[in-house]
Amino acid sequence: MAYLVTFRLIMPLQDSFFPEYGSRASLLFLPHGVRVLSAWLLGWRAIPALLPGVFLTFADLGGMNVFLPSRLAVITVSVCAAPAVFYALKALGWDVFPRADRQPCWICIMGVGAITSLLISGSTNFAFGSTLSEYIAFLIGDVAGLFFLMLGLLYFFRFFGNRSPNA
Numbered sequence: 001m002a003y004l005v006t007f008r009l010i011m012p013l014q015d016s017f018f019p020e021y022g023s024r025a026s027l028l029f030l031p032h033g034v035r036v037l038s039a040w041l042l043g044w045r046a047i048p049a050l051l052p053g054v055f056l057t058f059a060d061l062g063g064m065n066v067f068l069p070s071r072l073a074v075i076t077v078s079v080c081a082a083p084a085v086f087y088a089l090k091a092l093g094w095d096v097f098p099r100a101d102r103q104p105c106w107i108c109i110m111g112v113g114a115i116t117s118l119l120i121s122g123s124t125n126f127a128f129g130s131t132l133s134e135y136i137a138f139l140i141g142d143v144a145g146l147f148f149l150m151l152g153l154l155y156f157f158r159f160f161g162n163r164s165p166n167a
Contacts, residue, residue: 002030002149003057025137031057032120032142033149036113039082041098050079070127077123082116110146117142 006026014027021027031053038046054075059066066075089096089112096108121138124130 002034002145003053003060006030006145007061025134026141027137027144028148029138029141029145030149031145032113032117033146035078035082035120036109036116036146037149037153039086039116040096040109040112042083043086043097044083046083047079051075054078074120074124074127078120081119082112085112085116085119106150109150110143113146114139114143 006029010028010030011026014021034053035046035050038050042049055066058071058075062071065071086097094108096105096112098104117139121135121142125135125138128134
């Protein structure tokens with residue numbers, strides 16, 4: 001769903017408001033937020049949960065090129081980077097996974113999102129032979145996508161989370 005909203009709604013709007021912006025990167029890439037929040041909530045189980053959607057995204061964008069070794073490597077990095085960063089931080093003594101006895105550290109999740117974006121955009125842009133401006137555009141889009149997805153979910157759960165079935 002995040003892919004469809006990004007590529008069928010946000011990207012055409014972005015192209016109409018910024019016609020001189022010739023990048024393939026979305027400046028509001030919601031799928032990155034899905035990757036990071038899934039890894040935060042599911043840990044390693046996010047990998048098999050995200051793999052079909054990431055594969056279909058690459059297949060939709062690149063057709064049969066999805067089976068090129070460079071594309072398969074990027075798909076692997078895309079689904080494994082966020083869980084790997086969360087587990088690496090946990091191994092270093094900084095556990096930001098959700099727990100019932102503490103509030104989520106939203107700025108920590110944004111930090112993991114930025115680190116993950118660097119890993120994913122680095123591999124993606126290397127595989128596609130992109131310029132430095134593409135790296136920066138991907139980083140901006142990923143971090144903005146994570147931020148706005150978190151913000152949207154916050155307001156969604158505030159609005160719908162306090163409603164009882166009898167109300």
